[in-house]
Amino acid sequence: MNICVTGGAGFIGSHLVDRLIALGHTVLVIDNLTTGVEAFVNPKAIFKKMDIRDKELINVFHDFQPVYVFHEAAQTMVNSSMDDPANDCDVNLMGLINVLEACRHSGVKKIITPSSAAVYGNADSLPLTEDIHGEPSSFYGLTKLTMEGYLTVYEQAFNLPYICFRYSNVYGPRQGDGGEGGVISIFARLASEGKAFTVFGDGEQTRDFIYVDDVVQANIDAMNHESITGIYNVSTNTATSVNELIHHFSKLNGKEIDTVYAQERLGDIKHSRLSNIKAQKDLNFVATMNLAEGLTNTYQYFLDEQGAQ
Ligand SMILES: NC(=O)c1ccc[n+]([C@@H]2O[C@H](COP(=O)([O-])OP(=O)(O)OC[C@H]3O[C@@H](n4cnc5c(N)ncnc54)[C@H](O)[C@@H]3O)[C@@H](O)[C@H]2O)c1
CATH class of the missing domain: 3.40.50.720 (NAD(P)-binding Rossmann-like Domain)
Incomplete structure (x- = not known):
């Protein structure tokens, strides 16, 4: 077709x-x-x-x-x-x-x-x-x-x-830094480069990552x-906090990732989760990828990118 x-x-x-x-x-x-x-x-x-x-x-x-x-x-x-x-x-x-x-x-x-x-x-x-x-x-x-x-x-x-x-x-491989949902691609890139993370707010804000x-x-x-x-x-109708993401990336990286907590940005939404009923x-749509595996794939993509440069 x-x-x-x-x-x-x-x-x-x-x-x-x-x-x-x-x-x-x-x-x-x-x-x-x-x-x-x-x-x-x-x-x-x-x-x-x-x-x-x-x-x-x-x-x-x-x-x-x-x-x-x-x-x-x-x-x-x-x-x-x-x-x-x-x-x-x-x-x-x-x-x-x-x-x-x-x-x-x-x-x-x-x-x-x-x-x-x-x-x-x-x-x-x-x-x-x-x-x-x-x-x-x-x-x-x-x-x-x-x-x-x-x-x-x-x-x-x-x-x-x-x-x-x-x-x-x-989120996932090939995501740029600029658009929506960019926190995972930003973290994956920084982690692959061995750099510190910056979080705006206390990291307890949650999003529904798919x-x-x-x-x-x-x-x-x-x-x-x-x-x-x-x-x-x-x-996915599942809330994941930014701090949970940091925890996942630290595990993938094999060591704690240095994280700087900065002032919360004006207008940032604290929690977002969407019903998928x-x-x-x-x-008949059901999201099947679990977060740990999705993050591993994304991190690996950025590591490979890093290696190719
Ligand atoms: N990534 C997310 O979390 C997310 C969430 C909600 C909605 N969306 C929507 O999903 C769609 C895809 O987003 P994405 O994350 O892949 O972004 P992206 O920036 O990677 O992809 C957008 C594509 O559109 C092209 N484009 C932009 N302006 C154009 C124009 N005037 N003419 C022709 N091409 C043009 C860009 O070159 C790019 O390839 C967008 O409509 C976005 O608003 C994305």
């Missing part, structure tokens, strides 16, 4: 492309390489270096005729969204609209795309469920929330089915459940 993955040179997108290729699909990757890496793109995929806002996208879709579109390309950094809200809006909303227009004019069967846990803002009743209408505390969260509205209207008005995933904090292969599986499940549409959390019920 012909499938397009935007952002397929990025962290999550490149793993998704690998899986789709392994399943025998013909994959077109659209990525402008702002944060993506060309070497991450599976050599069996067709790679087109292109901005998702480019009006030519519609012709590319006409020629390729994708059956499914996985739209992973985005401005993914909360801080950048606060420094430059116009760019965040341009990439995450104008870019989305351009992709949606290309989808509807080329007869795409379904678009599958991530929103984020950032849409929940500081909602404090955990676990967070999809029916909570959060109040995002960043422009990134706001564009993701607005994105969900566009998908709903495109489905209602133009009959373009969608699944929109609120990913929790995704391994990238599980996120890929959720995307495959969304494609396989053709008639299911809507918004779904993709998470809806995805389990409708998509």
